[in-house]
Amino acid sequence: LKAQGLLEKIEDYEVVLGKCYRCGDVVEPLLSKQWFVKMKPLATPAIAAVERGFTRLVPENWKNLYFDWMRNIRDWCISRQIWWGHRLPAWTCKDCGEITVSREDPEACAHCGSENIVQEEDVLDTWFSSALWPFSTLGWPEDTPELRLYYPTSLLVTSFDILFFWVARMLMMGLHFMGAVPFRDVYIHALVRDEKGQKMSKSRGNVIDPLVMIEKYGTDAFRFTLAALAAQGRDIKLAESRIEGYRHFVNKIWNAARFVLLNLDGYEKVDLSQATLPKESRWILSRLQKTIERVRRSLDEYEFDQAALGIYHFFWHEFCDWYVEMSKRFLAQGGEAKRLAQNVLVEVLEKSLRLLHPFMPFVTEEIWQAIPHEGEALIVAPYPRPQRAFIDEGVEAELNKVKELIVAIRAIRADYNLHPTQEIKAIVRAEREEKLTLFQEFSPVIKQLARLKTLEFQLGGLRPKGAASVVLADAEVFVPLEGLVDVASELKKLKKDEEKTLKELSRVKGRLEN
Ligand SMILES: [Zn+2]
């Protein structure tokens, strides 16, 4: 062009240069012959299977991505020029050039009968072989007992990044070769990220090494933490402090078990369904059944965080915080009261350990072996089922009111810095007699847990003077402060607070007017 004077101009320009992903050398694209699978006919039934719910994706929002892929599917290049893999079952005839595809190795060309044939050297894409996995592992194409028993499977647990590569292809192949979906449910699990939600990587230095955590806090605490943080559809933001927090829970379980074991002298098993139990015991047994229901329901729905938090809340904040304390009174009474309390403690602890076992396999098995139990090992013990006969809404409502009163008295103690050993008096006042009856009935447990010297009841009338008070749903509670609090210094403190608040108020007012 230059010699003939036809050159307009010379200009540099940038191109996107392909590079080898292994060695980084520049690669030159070449056209080549490859094997493809026509995907539309395979995708159509796989779309319908998910639409109709034969296979369920959990969390459900992954369905949109799945449908998007499948409805815009392109033909799949399945041939690879590598050594490892299933060799394509295709033979080329050296004489007529035609291709013979066959399940069995052919002896001759299907077109001209020539024996001068060679098998394709390309192997299948690894995802092609993986797509056959749900049935090829069970003896397919033979009709084996395993295939009949285990296909379709119930659940596939996997990561979102292979939803298309693997899950969608297993669905298509399963429907094509077996005429049925390969699994009922697909649970897409979360990614574990750091506490700020960033992906963990060595270069960022934010990697939390599971083995280090297990060494430091124990396998049970680590495993429970992951379950408790596994909210559906969200990534796990893992912080070491969370693992440390759940180690406290492991200790709590251990200490509760120790308390029960130390109080089992003379233990005899009683049929609790036939026993006349105090309301405190009926309450914890009712709460236990509801916890079992909640945990089972959450596990059925793959809501692992809800299952973990359900048993956590029950065991710590209902069993340990309340029932273990309440049981001390019954244990001290001896006789039948003690025997029943021992049985309720064992029942609640034993069922809780079963509920906890999948989350904390080691500590639960260790404790279970030490307490009264039936069966060989917790790992093979049945998961608990709720016993509806123990559910008692009336008793739960009553205990909620009693707990509310105790919490209110404790709050007054905290507000006025009254030492836990300081014995105080409380007055419950209500406008109607029947509102007081409940608290009168539970007077012993209220006195015990609120550490009261005396508990009095007042029907209507004037509110007690010089007392701290809290308004409850059905009543009011008063704690007379005379003799407990230095009224003069308390007044001085309040006066100071008032002055400070007034100063702040005038400052804010000044700024607003400015
Ligand atoms: Zn290379």
Ligand SMILES: [Zn+2]
């Ligand atoms: Zn031929």
